[in-house]
Amino acid sequence: MNSAASLNGTDSPPCFEVVVDTVIFTLGDHDLKIGLVEHKPGSEQWRLPGCSIAAAEAPDATARRQMKSLLGTSEVYLQQLYTFGAPERIPERRVISVSYFALFAYERLHHHDNQEQTEGIDWHSVYDLPPLAFDHGDIVDYALTRLRYKIEYSAVAFELLPDEFTLRELQEAYMIILNDHKLDKANFRKKIREADILEPISRYRETGGRPAKLYRVRPDAQLEVKARRFFP
Amino acid sequence: MNSAASLNGTDSPPCFEVVVDTVIFTLGDHDLKIGLVEHKPGSEQWRLPGCSIAAAEAPDATARRQMKSLLGTSEVYLQQLYTFGAPERIPERRVISVSYFALFAYERLHHHDNQEQTEGIDWHSVYDLPPLAFDHGDIVDYALTRLRYKIEYSAVAFELLPDEFTLRELQEAYMIILNDHKLDKANFRKKIREADILEPISRYRETGGRPAKLYRVRPDAQLEVKARRFFP
DNA sequence: TCAAAAGTGTTCAGCTTACACCCATGA
DNA sequence: TCATGGGTGTAAGCTGAACACTTTTGA
Numbered sequence: 001m002n003s004a005a006s007l008n009g010t011d012s013p014p015c016f017e018v019v020v021d022t023v024i025f026t027l028g029d030h031d032l033k034i035g036l037v038e039h040k041p042g043s044e045q046w047r048l049p050g051c052s053i054a055a056a057e058a059p060d061a062t063a064r065r066q067m068k069s070l071l072g073t074s075e076v077y078l079q080q081l082y083t084f085g086a087p088e089r090i091p092e093r094r095v096i097s098v099s100y101f102a103l104f105a106y107e108r109l110h111h112h113d114n115q116e117q118t119e120g121i122d123w124h125s126v127y128d129l130p131p132l133a134f135d136h137g138d139i140v141d142y143a144l145t146r147l148r149y150k151i152e153y154s155a156v157a158f159e160l161l162p163d164e165f166t167l168r169e170l171q172e173a174y175m176i177i178l179n180d181h182k183l184d185k186a187n188f189r190k191k192i193r194e195a196d197i198l199e200p201i202s203r204y205r206e207t208g209g210r211p212a213k214l215y216r217v218r219p220d221a222q223l224e225v226k227a228r229r230f231f232p
Numbered sequence: 233m234n235s236a237a238s239l240n241g242t243d244s245p246p247c248f249e250v251v252v253d254t255v256i257f258t259l260g261d262h263d264l265k266i267g268l269v270e271h272k273p274g275s276e277q278w279r280l281p282g283c284s285i286a287a288a289e290a291p292d293a294t295a296r297r298q299m300k301s302l303l304g305t306s307e308v309y310l311q312q313l314y315t316f317g318a319p320e321r322i323p324e325r326r327v328i329s330v331s332y333f334a335l336f337a338y339e340r341l342h343h344h345d346n347q348e349q350t351e352g353i354d355w356h357s358v359y360d361l362p363p364l365a366f367d368h369g370d371i372v373d374y375a376l377t378r379l380r381y382k383i384e385y386s387a388v389a390f391e392l393l394p395d396e397f398t399l400r401e402l403q404e405a406y407m408i409i410l411n412d413h414k415l416d417k418a419n420f421r422k423k424i425r426e427a428d429i430l431e432p433i434s435r436y437r438e439t440g441g442r443p444a445k446l447y448r449v450r451p452d453a454q455l456e457v458k459a460r461r462f463f464p
Numbered sequence: 465t466c467a468a469a470a471g472t473g474t475t476c477a478g479c480t481t482a483c484a485c486c487c488a489t490g491a
Numbered sequence: 492t493c494a495t496g497g498g499t500g501t502a503a504g505c506t507g508a509a510c511a512c513t514t515t516t517g518a
Contacts, residue, residue: 013284015247018317018328052245055326059317083315083330085250085291094287096250098315168497186499187481209496210488400470418472419508441469442515 016085020062021050021097021136023081023143024070026123027160028106032176034140035070035121039133047133048140049121050097063100070121077103077159079150081143089135097135101143103159127179151177155197158217166205166212167192197221248317252294253282253329253368255313255375256302258355259392260338264408266372267302267353271365279365280372281353282329295332302353309335309391311382313375321367329367333375335391359411383409387429390449398437398444399424429453 024035039045051066053059059080068074078100085096124130126144129137151157157173171188175181192198199218204211256267271277283298285291291312300306310332317328356362358376361369383389389405403420407413424430431450436443 013249013251014287016250016285017245018248018250019245053248053317053328055246056319058319059315059328080314082312083291085285085330087288087290096285096291098317166497184480184482185497186483189498191480207489207496209490209494210498212497398470416508416510417470418510421471423507439469439516441467441517442471444470 016094016096018053018059018096018098019050020053020059020066020100021048021084021139022063022066022078022100022102023048023140024067024076024102024104024121025126025143025147025160026104026106026109027173027176028109028123030172030176031125031127033123033125034129034143036124036130036132037120037122044131045133046122046124046130046136048099048136053098059098059100063102067102067104071104071109073108077156079146081139081146084135084139086135097139099139099143101147103147103156105160105162107162148178155195155217155221164201164203164214164216166207166214168207168212170215248326248328250285250291250328250330251282252285252291252298252332253280253371254295254298254310254332254334255280255372256299256308256334256336256353257358257375257379257392258336258338258341259405259408260341260355262404262408263357263359265355265357266361266375268356268362268364269352269354276363277365278354278356278362278368280331280368285330291330291332295334299334299336303336303341305340309388311378313371313378316367316371318367329371331371331375333379335379335388337392337394339394380410387427387449387453396433396435396446396448398439398446400439400444402447 026033026035035049036046037049039047049066049070051062051069053062057065060078063078063080064074064076067076067078081099081101083096083098087094089095089097126140129140132140147156151174157170157177160177161169161173167189168185170192171183171185174188175183197218198215198221201214201216203214205214258265258267267281268278269281271279281298281302283294283301285294289297292310295310295312296306296308299308299310313331313333315328315330319326321327321329358372361372364372379388383406389402389409392409393401393405399421400417402424403415403417406420407415429450430447430453433446433448435446437446
């Protein structure tokens with residue numbers, strides 16, 4: 001009954017399978033979507049794409065390898081989220097999951113070289129998800145919360161947009177991710193202008209009315225905004 | 233060379249030792265300190281207290297068990313931070329570390345029943361740390377960053393204070409943690425008052441001058457402050 | 465009566481919010 | 492010339508920073 005024994009490392013420690021599960025976000029059809037795979041073929045249940053960590057591999061590398069395999073590129077914004085390890089999270093197995101989120105521009109799904117690689121993945125709106133296996137619903141909830149926090153003090157929203165975009169498209173990205181469609185256009189634009197992270201390019205996007213100027217992220221932009229103090 | 237094989241789980245996945253490493257913060261002697269253990273007896277190197285996850289144990293439970301063992305109580309604020317798993321992080325071993333931070337009121341170190349339990353731990357100022365083994369310096373840096381973020385949008389600072397405290401003591405806690413000793417007294421108090429999370433008790437603390445009213449956290453207080461928007 | 469520390473009110477600059485307005489294009 | 496969406500300026504109100512002030516105790 002002496003728990004100090006295991007603290008001292010005198011027992012031989014147990015051994016675990018460790019996987020990386022990734023919530024891949026993308027923006028398309030005016031919606032925020034994540035990539036899911038069918039849990040069992042033909043079943044109505046879905047799960048996050050997951051991948052075992054290899055023996056001599058860092059978790060970050062596992063996540064990148066997974067993106068390369070699923071999306072055809074590992075040039076994806078990736079961030080570790082949380083490690084889920086409740087013993088009962090997967091029935092009759094003991095798997096510890098290191099979760100990540102990935103941000104991926106929708107246009108790249110249809111333009112990269114080996115398009116067939118993405119076939120295993122189905123895209124589902126985060127606002128209308130099917131039943132998810134295991135604790136993957138919790139992982140998605142957590143990923144969405146963290147994504148919303150993240151876009152408020154850094155500029156990761158650009159990772160979900162094409163290289164060139166209009167200010168309206170950027171604003172729409174924020175509104176979709178935050179699920180808040182009441183952002184004021186004038187104030188949004190002023191903030192973006194003051195943040196000094198975009199530069200206009202000399203082309204325009206055709207819209208229903210006046211054409212919209214196209215912008216891109218300044219190559220030297222400082223995307224991490226210094227956090228203001230909430231409290232006190 | 234087909235990475236899809238391991239994605240599909242057809243290979244038998246490798247197996248890892250997984251430990252919990254905890255950065256235990258406390259406030260004392262007008263300083264922010266963390267608990268360290270000697271890496272090897274008599275060496276000048278230190279490390280974070282760590283503990284292997286047991287076969288049927290959630291990582292959170294491992295962290296609580298560790299606190300019970302080290303501090304004599306598991307009633308400690310605990311939060312998971314990040315999972316460090318680079319293959320070279322520990323020479324000649326393969327250990328994945330799920331890191332946590334813990335917040336613990338200093339007074340409890342000297343008042344709880346089995347005081348001798350804390351003997352393995354030495355307390356070191358985060359502003360003057362000895363050399364740390366492995367990647368534990370990175371873990372501490374990250375924990376400190378996260379603690380500073382956390383106290384700015386939630387009220388976890390109280391976890392580091394005794395049950396009863398003066399407003400000056402609270403302000404000092406913030407100044408020490410943020411390493412910013414220029415907080416304005418009047419503005420700090422106004423913020424705290426408006427946050428409506430404290431209640432005065434009818435006793436006072438003797439100080440050098442006018443006695444200071446003692447406060448405690450309101451039992452029904454909403455300690456997580458809703459995040460304001462940084463960006464846009 | 466003085467030092468020390470607790471505790472409060474007031475001003476001003478800067479930011480957020482709300483909203484009104486003009487501009488450029490296609491039908 | 493009208494509908495549509497792009498794009499901007501400004502006034503009102505709120506927040507935060509700075510600072511001066513009063514209060515209560517012990518020496």
